[in-house]
Amino acid sequence: MKNNSLEQKYNRLIIAVSIVIPVVVAILFGVKLKDFGFDVAPLSFLPPIYASTNGLTALLLIAAVVAIKNGKKKLHERLMTGAIAFSVAFLVMYVAYHMTADSTKFGGVGFVRYIYFFILASHIILSIAIIPMVLITYVRALSQNFEMHKKIARITFPIWLYVAVTGVVVYLMISPYYVY
Template sequence: MTDKFIFRFVAAVTVFVITVVVVLNRHLIPGPEVAPAFTPYLPMLNAVLNGTCTILLLTSLYYIKQGNIAVHKRLNIITFCLSSTFLVSYILFHYLMRHDTLYGDANFDGVLSPAERENVGGMRTLYLSILVPHIILAAGVLPLILLSFYRGLQMQVAKHRKLVRWTFPIWLFVTVTGVIVYLMIKPYYNF
């Protein structure tokens, strides 16, 4: 496979995933009339997957600094698979939850009364200050992860290292803030 093919493939996957997420978050595709019973558990699953990925990323960093490429590679494959599972679960949740179902949102709209929203002011600001960079960086890190993963599997060490200098801290930030965002919005879920 040529680099040109890989770049096109990564661009296509990235555009597809971002489009699906935007379409589902805007509720442009109607979900089922009644969400399956497991649906309310998906946000918690997503937080667990993000937390696990955080631990695996840090452990992977430890092993590569120790020169243990085999363990580093295995941990990154597991992390990649768990992140992919997270993405499927995230998309599934947003498809299954109908737009007229209150399950919490970034603005706390519809979840709290106006009086309650006034009391949340500082918390809402903090929540949004974490959520906005989380969303932007989650979208931006996808092509970096895919390219870093490819370079690593191909043992293109120099190219892998250059990419990972950016990929690792962004991916780590996204996994950590994913858990924080979940913990902050969880009290406002209305399942």
């Protein structure tokens, strides 16, 4: 049974979260804890971990699609919840790293530099766009509005998968330039 009131209840929250997360991340990206007197060692071990969370998110997304196509709704739900959890974990680690370390500059030259910046820019733009899409898709499933859930999931899935995979690609391309 559809529960449109649940969707309506969460619409304002989805809008707020979709605005607040990118704004807070952008602000915190520029905050360095050392500038506020905190003696914090850079969390230089985090980039391969948060890149791995992106990879695991991609695997969970693919497994979730396979599960739902095989009629395993409960498994699909658990896998999607896991994908959301890994995305949140990525975000927390990403912000923590950037609050304790200077940004790493990409050192590649020539055509590969253009490829890197294209992938990075599309990754960042789509990572912002995917926030409300994931939340809307999730709430439609919670409200058992499966017809509308499937419609938006068909759009959400490839974008979210792209963001997860390109997160790993960006890490692999920039990792030789990290200073540990």
